[in-house]
Amino acid sequence: MNANTHLSGNRLGDPALATAGRIPALLRARINRQTACSMVTCVHCGECAQSCHYALARPHDPFMSPAYKADQIRKIFNRHLDWLGRVFPRWVGAGGKTEETDLSRLKDIVFGTCSGCRRCTFNCPMGVDNAALIRLARGILMEVGVVPQGMSNVCRNQWEMGNQMRVTEEDFIDSLSWVRDEVQYELGVNDVEIGVDKEDCDFIYAVNPREVKYDPRSLINAAKFFYLAGESWTLPRHGWDQTNFGLFSGDDRLGAFMAGNLYQAAARLRAKRIVVSECGHGYRSVRWEGYNWAKHNQTIPTESVIETIIRYLREGMIKVDRSRYRASVTFHDSCNVARYSGLVEEPRWILKQICSDFREMHPNGMNNFCCTGGSGLLVMPEYRDIRLEVAKIKAEQLKTTGADVVCTMCHNCRDGLGDLISHYQLDMKVVQIMDLVAGALILPEKQGS
Template identity: 50%
Template sequence: MHKVINKSEKAKNAEESFKKKMNRQAILSFGVCVHCGMCTESCHYYLATKDPKMAPAYKADRVRKLYKKYFDWTGRLLPKWVGGDEFNTDDDLTELMDIVYGSCTMCRRCSFNCPMGVDKALLMRTGRAILTEQGIAPQGIIDVSEDQWKIGNQMGISTDDFLETIEWLNDELKTELDDPSAEIPIDKPNCNIIYAVNPREIKYAPMSLLAIAKIFHVANESWTMASKGWDNTNFGLFSGDNKLGAYMGNLVYDSVERLNGNMLVTSECGHGYRATAWESPNWAARDLNFRIYNVLEIITDYVKSGRIKLDKSLNQFKVTYHDPCNLGRSGGITEEPRYLINRSVSDYREMYPNRADNFCCTGGGGAMSMGEYSKRRLETAIVKADQLRATGADIVATACHNCVDGLTDLIKFYKLKMKVSLVGELVADALVYQKMYKVPEIKPEEITQYKVLVIDDEPDVIMYLTALLEDNGYKTISAATNEEALTQLDKEHPDLITLDLIMPGKSGLTFYHTLRTNAQYKGIPVVIVSGVNPENPGQYDSRSFIYQHSLPRPEGYIEKPVNKELLLMTIEKILELKNK
């Protein structure tokens, strides 16, 4: 007798959703697997753990079981014979979430190593899609997707904040190039290029946008950014939500049409390029009348045509290149970065394996937004760490902001002596250009002296940061505990706070919560300066914490060891914007 099982509503809906998602490519990838196991050792999760449950074929089978149960000819009659099964409870769905989100970055390395042509990332994304529709996904994915739906970008940056940041960057650009005509144009019609970026560049990594703006300016490019529809990232790719995928794509495509741009260029963001250039037109069922390029393709053309000149002696480093999965396997950008790095640095060394065979940075597929899986992510990153170590490079260049975060995390975790850089930043540093105009020097007495409260439990760090800030014209005060910091806040009224997260007693996150929920302090900008504890990253996962408590994001986030230029630039930007 058959056991009568009351299926949960979500399980029932997930199965119905699955049935509707079958298209020709999907049924082929679901049906053709012969369980040969050839894909097993292409997966960094398996290589690092040797856990059979991390084998791509096993993970794919957790989704495939629905195909076997409801579509396979034999499976419809004898599901167990061919591995068919169903979802019955919400726990079944949670278990699936752990696999499709927590054990796979959808990097497609296994797909490229499958003799049968199974695109396992497609199967994983199908699994994610049916869960997302039931509201089951890691909190970070849900929150970021919500920001994209509501605000139009993944970091919830308002148009005012966006424009203010661009204005500030304009000042930086003019200073950097000594040229008052240099600018990041906004909403300029009829330009050749409409440039879309990763919101991380606006919020936390403005140097990458500055680098590209510098290159565009020197190349005398006609370009602009749009004040609406400027985010090229797309969490629809990660969550399997094609509607979000289409929505985000349309926002950017609309901006190109509204401004009558000739082409859309995406910044150095792997999934952003893949989603915008290849996937979103399909999700949106939209035929575009303009072409979409990655910024590295454009810069390569500049170099080849002599529009810009590079001097590799300006970058005396040993540099290797990490191919982002969404460019190397899913985007078709492998040679352009190599061409540019070879002309921008004195010592380029290849990483092995590379291009379509490269290993994932371990932060792909939205993994950087999933604090709950950080421990597993970093454990499996040993494969990437070994690959990086073998190059002997000082700098690992990449062309993806997500990879920058993923690589930075693992470099810290495995204590590698390396830094991460975007290709565009290396190119900008190697750029040969004539200074057009000398910006008059501002006398120190003309600079407003801002007061910065440095909160850190380590005396050495306090000493370093206060010295750095004072050398650059700031007044500083410091605190080694949260209690001390509160006293300083009331007494000194600082203009900005740098906050360490890992503190004895109450953590920096608790203090951040106090700051943001107290009317008296919530207007004070905060730059988090912290080395997130790699042994237990979940505990200090600021992103998850902020989402869980519905707090506004910090104005800046700098990782230790501190990049002093980035810290100073971030503080300067925040205070100038606040002053305005």
């Protein structure tokens, strides 16, 4: 699909063309079995309010309840798609005609008061997937151009450049060459290769553009581990961005475009596996959602780099010194990694090889609270105040552990946690698993000693 064709068809960033009258048709076109069930099964028991950090942080504000947020899209469904609502709208609480002002309010609710963490869904006795309804509403608002500018900008970057930070091909290649030099320097060797578009490798490595543009430490660490393990790996020239704002914006076509770029690169280069760097929503998009968006029959296995590192440690391909790291460490489960993807024990297994003082936060695993920066909230500054206000739930959870360091396996969580740690002045550092593994790594000349 041509990106520019899509942009003009999607009317991104052109609010003048926003049409409230298109909403029912868009809803009808996008609703599926999962969202239709969630539209009709809520019994308004209020249980989900006990799960949501927005509702917990503002216990007297009914607008923060997950059911209330979902009801805003449910009203449109009841008015236009539900037969009872069409005949007796008041009976089912259906909304009236949808106006432009309603859309602006809906935008602030679905983009500004939900981080898509899905904690409410896990705690709903009826299995209502409020996060899926929120994403459905976001996708419809994207179609009519009623969308926060930051979200629109990043989506545009992905459509136009194939990556969310507008990294040019030249800058990408330059950064990789710098990363190779740094790895060689740190390891004291001169034969490190960071391949681009190499065919028939064991795996293709997909990264978050943040690793290329702002924070190469993660890529340096990965390249170091891959070198020590003797891996045959490559980055693709196109399709290297594993992040996917199709997930956050609700735009399945963008989801298909981004995930498809990576799947096609893996097939073109005949890679045996796809390995995704530490990124929660990127992993979820590539590993689970992308196949459906791209209607792709995936035959190439996908894993998180955390699973790759576990294999290296288990098979002795890299070695770590457990006595080196003395700080107390707790772990933050990313919603997209734990709740959505089931990777709970894997990061803990690694941390237990490295940290002598590991402390669980509570709740944890699939029941953990969001870092509060999920679903693209970090690129929508207009919602920063409320994001940091409700982050007090997470701040309290972190503080109670008494740990010196909070570790996560997601770039987005790292930024979200960093922001709230600074806002609440917590005496705590935030790191990622690869940072800790790199810090404990026994370099080759010392291995075997």
